[in-house]
Amino acid sequence: xxxxxxxxxxxxxxxxxxxxxxxxxxxxxxxxxxxxxxxxxxxxxxxxxxxxxxxxxxxxxxxxxxxxxxxxxxxxxxxxxxxxxxxxxxxxxxxxxxxxxxxxxxxxxxxxxxxxxxxxxxxxxxxxxxxxxxxxxxxxxxxxxxxxxxxxxxxxxxxxxxxxxxxxxxxxxxxxxxxxxxxxxxxxxxxxxxxxxxxxxxxxxxxxxxxxxxxxxxxxxxxxxxxxxxxxxxxxxxxxxxxxxxxxxxxxxxxxxxxxxxxxxxxxxxxxxxxxxxxxxxxxxxxxxxxxxxxxxxxxxxxxxxxxxxxxxxxxxxxxxxxxxxxxxxxxxxxxxxxxxxxxxxxxxxxxxxxxxxxxxxxxxxxxxxxxxxxxxxxxxxxxxxxxxxxxxxxxxxxxxxxxxxxxxxxxxxxxxxxxxxxxxxxxxxxxxxxxxxxxxxxxxxxxxxxxxxxxxxxxxxxxxxxxxxxxxxxxxxxxxxxxxxxxxxxxxxxxxxxxxxxxxxxxxxxxxxxxxxxxxxxxxxxxxxxxxxxxxxxxxxxxxxxxxxxxxxxxxxxxxxxxxxxxxxxxxxxxxxxxxxxxxxxxxxxxxxxxxxxxxx
Amino acid sequence: xxxxxxxxxxxxxxxxxxxxxxxxxxxxxxxxxxxxxxxxxxxxxxxxxxxxxxxxxxxxxxxxxxxxxxxxxxxxxxxxxxxxxxxxxxxxxxxxxxxxxxxxxxxxxxxxxxxxxxxxxxxxxxxx
Numbered sequence: 001x002x003x004x005x006x007x008x009x010x011x012x013x014x015x016x017x018x019x020x021x022x023x024x025x026x027x028x029x030x031x032x033x034x035x036x037x038x039x040x041x042x043x044x045x046x047x048x049x050x051x052x053x054x055x056x057x058x059x060x061x062x063x064x065x066x067x068x069x070x071x072x073x074x075x076x077x078x079x080x081x082x083x084x085x086x087x088x089x090x091x092x093x094x095x096x097x098x099x100x101x102x103x104x105x106x107x108x109x110x111x112x113x114x115x116x117x118x119x120x121x122x123x124x125x126x127x128x129x130x131x132x133x134x135x136x137x138x139x140x141x142x143x144x145x146x147x148x149x150x151x152x153x154x155x156x157x158x159x160x161x162x163x164x165x166x167x168x169x170x171x172x173x174x175x176x177x178x179x180x181x182x183x184x185x186x187x188x189x190x191x192x193x194x195x196x197x198x199x200x201x202x203x204x205x206x207x208x209x210x211x212x213x214x215x216x217x218x219x220x221x222x223x224x225x226x227x228x229x230x231x232x233x234x235x236x237x238x239x240x241x242x243x244x245x246x247x248x249x250x251x252x253x254x255x256x257x258x259x260x261x262x263x264x265x266x267x268x269x270x271x272x273x274x275x276x277x278x279x280x281x282x283x284x285x286x287x288x289x290x291x292x293x294x295x296x297x298x299x300x301x302x303x304x305x306x307x308x309x310x311x312x313x314x315x316x317x318x319x320x321x322x323x324x325x326x327x328x329x330x331x332x333x334x335x336x337x338x339x340x341x342x343x344x345x346x347x348x349x350x351x352x353x354x355x356x357x358x359x360x361x362x363x364x365x366x367x368x369x370x371x372x373x374x375x376x377x378x379x380x381x382x383x384x385x386x387x388x389x390x391x392x393x394x395x396x397x398x399x400x401x402x403x404x405x406x407x408x409x410x411x412x413x414x415x416x417x418x419x420x421x422x423x424x425x426x427x428x429x430x431x432x433x434x435x436x437x438x439x440x441x442x443x444x445x446x447x448x449x450x451x452x453x454x455x456x457x458x459x460x461x462x463x464x465x466x467x468x469x470x471x472x473x474x475x476x477x478x479x480x481x482x483x484x485x486x487x488x489x490x491x492x493x494x495x496x497x498x499x500x501x502x503x504x505x506x507x508x509x510x511x512x513x514x515x516x517x518x519x520x521x522x523x524x525x526x527x528x529x530x531x532x533x534x535x536x537x538x539x540x541x542x543x544x545x546x547x548x549x550x551x552x553x554x555x556x557x558x559x560x561x562x563x564x565x566x567x568x569x570x571x572x573x574x575x576x577x578x579x580x581x582x583x584x585x586x587x588x589x590x591x592x593x594x595x596x597x598x599x600x601x602x
Numbered sequence: 603x604x605x606x607x608x609x610x611x612x613x614x615x616x617x618x619x620x621x622x623x624x625x626x627x628x629x630x631x632x633x634x635x636x637x638x639x640x641x642x643x644x645x646x647x648x649x650x651x652x653x654x655x656x657x658x659x660x661x662x663x664x665x666x667x668x669x670x671x672x673x674x675x676x677x678x679x680x681x682x683x684x685x686x687x688x689x690x691x692x693x694x695x696x697x698x699x700x701x702x703x704x705x706x707x708x709x710x711x712x713x714x715x716x717x718x719x720x721x722x723x724x725x726x727x728x729x730x
Contacts, residue, residue, distance in 0.1 A: 572620035
């Protein structure tokens with residue numbers, strides 16, 4: 001016996017103790033590792049599981065131990081796991097990893113990443129397998145979501161309706177989408193060998209290069225430009241390009257993004273519009289009438305050559321002062337303020353103005369009569385955006401009207417004079433003849449001419465009108481007839497201020513009235529030898545009626561023949577006027593001549 | 603004077619101016635012609651021509667109403683074959699070409715002298 005025996009025992013005790021402690025630590029480590037650990041045999045039966053395995057699967061140790069991992073596996077996962085496991089058991093692999101579903105006790109399904117490794121005997125045969133697994137549900141969902149998101153992004157990029165490409169700092173194409181290939185006509189492989197400048201039209205290349213270089217060097221903002229693209233088949237199309245840079249955290253160039261859109265049709269439409277506008281302007285410029293347009297505030301936006309000539313000076317676009325150079329006048333020469341002018345009304349009230357006649361007084365003093373035709377210009381909503389005005393110079397027309405008036409006045413004057421001459425000749429003959437009969441006849445003739453002369457005077461005073469005033473006419477003819485009467489004859493004329501008759505009726509009516517008055521003065525006197533004659537002109541439906549009534553003894557129609565051939569003249573002239581002569585007894589004589597006024601002949 | 607011959611000739615006067623009509627009437631009467639009547643508008647003229655069947659018509663072109671003397675002359679000629687002498691101030695090519703269809707007997711421009719009227723009528727009568 002001795003000390004050596006005791007120490008050995010102590011060593012053994014210490015060793016046992018150390019081993020126990022180590023085992024304990026191992027057990028704890030095993031038990032509470034952050035992964036689930038299960039030991040399974042070659043059939044997959046669980047021999048031992050750790051606490052974490054229970055926690056992950058939600059099952060109690062008693063449930064797990066003795067059970068087979070392949071029994072509770074999802075059918076889709078089982079096949080692969082089983083295959084791999086067999087190979088592991090056979091020694092073809094040492095370990096394998098799979099991701100599989102685990103159904104927890106409460107029914108929820110989780111994804112787990114499982115690593116299975118083999119523990120072999122000394123002779124290499126399979127002893128048992130260790131399965132280490134962890135819950136990767138959240139991570140898997142995140143990865144899946146990311147994958148889906150990436151897929152969608154890629155699809156969007158690829159099938160966007162615009163060409164998107166990525167380029168390096170030299171402009172080489174790094175990546176292009178489907179639409180880039182379609183627009184350029186090159187395949188993806190071909191494009192990845194080219195730079196963006198290779199497909200640019202030679203004339204547009206320089207500006208494209210310089211813009212791009214600036215952008216890569218400085219921290220420039222995205223820029224957009226329009227350029228021509230030369231397709232693989234040589235065709236040229238216009239594109240709109242937006243170029244931007246992706247930089248890293250330090251601000252250094254990573255890659256450039258080019259977004260490109262085919263704008264050929266847009267450009268064609270723009271050109272067509274410009275051509276149409278040009279055509280329109282040329283048309284306006286060639287019009288002989290002055291045309292100008294303004295914006296809604298009245299500032300000049302366009303004017304043609306005729307407008308410049310009419311204004312008698314220079315016109316400036318953008319100015320609204322051009323009217324200030326002119327004095328605007330109404331036809332009666334009273335001044336018109338610009339804001340009262342038709343164009344100002346159009347701009348203010350958003351409506352066309354027609355029918356106005358104005359006079360413009362130029363800076364050099366010349367007056368030009370004109371007719372303006374201001375019309376509003378509106379946008380699609382009907383809002384006023386400006387106005388167009390055309391000024392038609394009517395100087396020539398006015399001159400022609402003035403000439404015509406002068407000629408007509410001259411004509412009237414001459415006729416009046418001729419009649420007076422005729423009258424004078426008759427009166428001379430009347431004075432010179434010794435025959436009483438001749439004197440009577442000449443007197444009658446001269447009175448008739450006098451009545452016509454009185455009528456002519458009324459026509460002369462009416463000027464260019466096609467009608468004359470009945471009132472002035474009756475007064476004139478009565479005054480002329482009265483000159484031949486002796487004694488006291490009173491002629492009263494009933495009011496007919498508003499009646500106007502056509503010029504055609506003047507001469508026949510003058511002769512008719514003269515005849516009736518002369519008869520009344522001859523045969524219609526009262527006992528005292530004086531006479532009162534009433535003259536009336538009234539309007540009946542479709543006709544007029546001229547009445548001459550005296551207060552004499554009156555007469556019947558049968559006596560008409562005795563009452564001088566004058567009444568025959570009256571009948572005939574009444575017929576000429578589409579009317580009739582009627583004689584009534586009131587008890588004086590009332591002669592009524594109904595006649596029609598057909599209106600102006602021309 | 604040849605009044606006897608003239609008495610067999612009857613003339614229709616179409617004239618809406620009363621005084622002018624009176625004038626023509628008296629000139630013709632004095633020369634011995636018969637007056638078939640005086641009409642002041644186209645309808646009246648056609649009616650009178652049909653009823654009175656004059657030898658010829660003195661037709662004023664400008665008449666009151668819608669139809670003018672040329673229309674009346676055409677109607678009369680188509681209906682009765684009676685021809686007209688046109689008395690008018692409207693002596694323009696347009697009017698003359700319209701009137702041709704009625705084969706006028708002559709043209710008397712207004713204002714006219716009585717001698718001119720009588721000469722035209724005489725020539726017309728000889729032609730007919």
